[in-house]
Amino acid sequence: MQAQISVSGEINPYVMTRTTNSSQINLPFRLLSLDMGYSFEQFDLKTNTAIEHRIKTNKSQYDLRELYFAFYPEWGEVKLGKQIHSWGAADAINPTNNLNPYDYYYMFKVGAGTKVGVLSLSSTYYSDSFQIEIIVNPYFNKNRIPYDEDDFPLAPDNEPAIRYSPNEEVEVGLKLQTSLTNSDISLYFFSGNDRSPSLYTGIISAESSTDLTMDLGYRKTTMLGSDFVTFVGDFTVRAEGAIYNTKTPSIKDNGLENNYFELREDVLYSQYVLQLEYTTQNDLMLSGQYIGSSIIAEDIKWLKSGNEISSSSMVIPEFSPGMGTPFAMFSDKALLISSSGVLMDDQIDIQGSVMLNLENSGSFLSFGVGYSPVLNWKLELATTQFSGNGKLQDPFTLMEEFSHVRIGLLYNF
Amino acid sequence: MRLKTFLTSFFISISIGFAQISGEDVIAKMMENPSPSDIKMNFKMTLFSNSKEKKNKKHFRLMEQIEKRYQDGEFKSKLLLRFIEPKEVRGLSLLNWSRIDQKNDDQWLYIPKLRKVKRIRPTEKSRKFQGTEFTYADFINRDIKLDKYTLLGEDVFKGNQCFLVEARSIKPSSFGVRIFWIDKTYYLLRKIQYLNEDQENAKILEIFDYVKNNQYWTPTKKIMKNLLNGNSTEMKVIDIEYDQGLKDEFFSEKYLRRF
Numbered sequence: 001m002q003a004q005i006s007v008s009g010e011i012n013p014y015v016m017t018r019t020t021n022s023s024q025i026n027l028p029f030r031l032l033s034l035d036m037g038y039s040f041e042q043f044d045l046k047t048n049t050a051i052e053h054r055i056k057t058n059k060s061q062y063d064l065r066e067l068y069f070a071f072y073p074e075w076g077e078v079k080l081g082k083q084i085h086s087w088g089a090a091d092a093i094n095p096t097n098n099l100n101p102y103d104y105y106y107m108f109k110v111g112a113g114t115k116v117g118v119l120s121l122s123s124t125y126y127s128d129s130f131q132i133e134i135i136v137n138p139y140f141n142k143n144r145i146p147y148d149e150d151d152f153p154l155a156p157d158n159e160p161a162i163r164y165s166p167n168e169e170v171e172v173g174l175k176l177q178t179s180l181t182n183s184d185i186s187l188y189f190f191s192g193n194d195r196s197p198s199l200y201t202g203i204i205s206a207e208s209s210t211d212l213t214m215d216l217g218y219r220k221t222t223m224l225g226s227d228f229v230t231f232v233g234d235f236t237v238r239a240e241g242a243i244y245n246t247k248t249p250s251i252k253d254n255g256l257e258n259n260y261f262e263l264r265e266d267v268l269y270s271q272y273v274l275q276l277e278y279t280t281q282n283d284l285m286l287s288g289q290y291i292g293s294s295i296i297a298e299d300i301k302w303l304k305s306g307n308e309i310s311s312s313s314m315v316i317p318e319f320s321p322g323m324g325t326p327f328a329m330f331s332d333k334a335l336l337i338s339s340s341g342v343l344m345d346d347q348i349d350i351q352g353s354v355m356l357n358l359e360n361s362g363s364f365l366s367f368g369v370g371y372s373p374v375l376n377w378k379l380e381l382a383t384t385q386f387s388g389n390g391k392l393q394d395p396f397t398l399m400e401e402f403s404h405v406r407i408g409l410l411y412n413f
Numbered sequence: 414m415r416l417k418t419f420l421t422s423f424f425i426s427i428s429i430g431f432a433q434i435s436g437e438d439v440i441a442k443m444m445e446n447p448s449p450s451d452i453k454m455n456f457k458m459t460l461f462s463n464s465k466e467k468k469n470k471k472h473f474r475l476m477e478q479i480e481k482r483y484q485d486g487e488f489k490s491k492l493l494l495r496f497i498e499p500k501e502v503r504g505l506s507l508l509n510w511s512r513i514d515q516k517n518d519d520q521w522l523y524i525p526k527l528r529k530v531k532r533i534r535p536t537e538k539s540r541k542f543q544g545t546e547f548t549y550a551d552f553i554n555r556d557i558k559l560d561k562y563t564l565l566g567e568d569v570f571k572g573n574q575c576f577l578v579e580a581r582s583i584k585p586s587s588f589g590v591r592i593f594w595i596d597k598t599y600y601l602l603r604k605i606q607y608l609n610e611d612q613e614n615a616k617i618l619e620i621f622d623y624v625k626n627n628q629y630w631t632p633t634k635k636i637m638k639n640l641l642n643g644n645s646t647e648m649k650v651i652d653i654e655y656d657q658g659l660k661d662e663f664f665s666e667k668y669l670r671r672f
Binding site (some may be wrong): 010042070077085090111113184231249262279312345346376378412413 | 447460503519529544
């Protein structure tokens with residue numbers, strides 16, 4: 001086999017204009033994505049880099065998203081370096097896919113684009129009837145959350161100071177996949193740290209007993225998951241679910257004075273997706289996803305010097321998951337209907353999706369058209385509309401001002 | 414209906430004159446042509462539209478194909494198709510495992526943007542292949558035992574004297590009825606006429622050029638014409654290699670991902 005060098009990528013400038021007042025949404029976007037690879041016999045070296053640009057400030061930032069070395073022995077593959085993993089059988093929303101943190105700036109994109117690359121060692125063993133994958137992340141990695149972004153309504157005002165780093169940074173993931181007649185089934189295990197921070201301690205000021213400082217950290221979370229793909233008549237069924245057990249570790253902080261309270265959380269929660277898809281004779285792909293999340297058991301309490309204090313003294317905060325799909329923050333039960341297709345010899349592609357909040361009124365509508373008059377060039381027009389129930393804390397209501405029209409140009413090379 | 418009557422009388426009249434050789438015999442002779450154990454090929458598919466607005470517009474796809482054929486065991490063949498152009502879908506790949514029993518083909522699709530290998534429902538073989546006039550069936554070898562063959566007569570195609578053989582699926586299938594033009598000199602397939610359920614001429618595949626590479630005949634240029642909408646697709650082989658000893662592992666999820 002000869003050595004091969006590959007270079008490919010895309011340039012994708014676009015603008016997003018609010019539908020409410022026609023003002024521009026000023027968020028960074030990946031102007032350039034570049035994939036480069038070098039392959040020789042059983043070895044690959046792969047990189048994925050991006051230039052992230054913000055129109056308003058006209059500033060660009062280089063992002064080395066992936067850089068890894070891959071070795072392909074006869075029995076499987078071994079990869080080492082900064083990489084993006086992809087677990088889960090469902091499309092776009094994958095409760096089992098927690099090996100990499102999410103990049104919330106791109107949460108409405110699909111696939112690897114929504115993730116942050118992490119340094120890891122992964123190995124997959126393939127046999128005729130099953131495959132086993134093991135992944136080790138030596139360092140803790142957190143979600144990229146847009147703080148203090150006026151144009152992203154869900155963005156927290158300030159980046160909180162994280163007082164507590166994870167006690168144990170090493171994370172381990174394990175996947176076992178096997179094929180049955182006309183179906184695939186996978187089991188997943190992941191032991192790591194939350195990707196988003198949560199409350200660890202409250203410190204009462206010495207000057208005023210009502211002045212409480214909240215300190216955050218990343219809980220330890222273990223996930224067990226499974227997915228299943230099968231075919232029923234003309235339909236494809238994809239099911240994916242995960243159960244998470246998250247625990248706040250006990251605080252060992254000698255710097256703390258005696259006037260602190262410790263929030264101890266031990267929560268079992270789940271996230272799941274049931275997807276049904278159908279492709280018409282004209283290659284129009286229709287897909288429906290039922291997305292849900294629920295708390296199975298929770299034990300949340302405040303401790304003072306190791307003793308539980310009554311909930312009347314300190315309010316028990318509502319549990320917030322630090323791992324799992326970001327879409328869980330929109331609704332505990334939602335229906336997502338998507339379709340995509342092509343027209344005119346693939347010159348036009350159309351995509352549409354609707355997400356309905358099944359618990360409260362609220363919806364998200366997205367529709368996009370791409371037109372490619374010349375090979376590898378495409379004009380893109382898309383709109384995203386949110387509609388909430390009017391309550392201020394409702395994520396769909398908060399996102400209403402993010403409703404926008406997007407116009408862009410895509411060049412693939 | 415007129416066509417049906419014509420074809421029936423045509424079949425009867427010519428079958429009398431060719432009693433000594435049967436359709437099965439012609440197909441068997443065609444199958445005697447040496448067949449490689451594996452193929453590695455790059456090809457270009459150009460789509461020609463019939464509409465006035467797009468008369469002069471052509472769209473093309475560049476693809477890489479590797480195929481391994483088995484003589485025994487549970488598999489008949491394994492095939493991997495990978496997009497090279499358009500660049501937007503570069504790396505999109507389809508893996509097909511075709512089994513002897515024809516019932517449970519397995520198919521996986523690798524989508525580079527998602528970094529995912531998706532198990533997909535075995536495509537209805539009559540469905541169009543990626544917007545072209547070819548179907549998935551055109552890329553997967555059909556077991557000759559699944560059809561009944563009748564010799565219809567002779568015809569000339571591009572200067573080649575050909576046998577006309579009708580292939581009719583024994584069990585109900587999307588393949589329907591096809592008429593083969595098989596040349597009398599080398600027993601190579603030169604043309605296929607596809608009849609739809611209403612016995613109308615639906616499509617015609619014309620194979621213009623064959624090149625002999627070692628002992629194997631390679632069709633280097635084919636055109637599939639859709640007679641119902643006037644569109645056509647030309648498939649040109651850019652390069653081809655045979656019997657490279659492609660390993661089984663090339664037809665696996667591992668290799669599907671390795672792009």
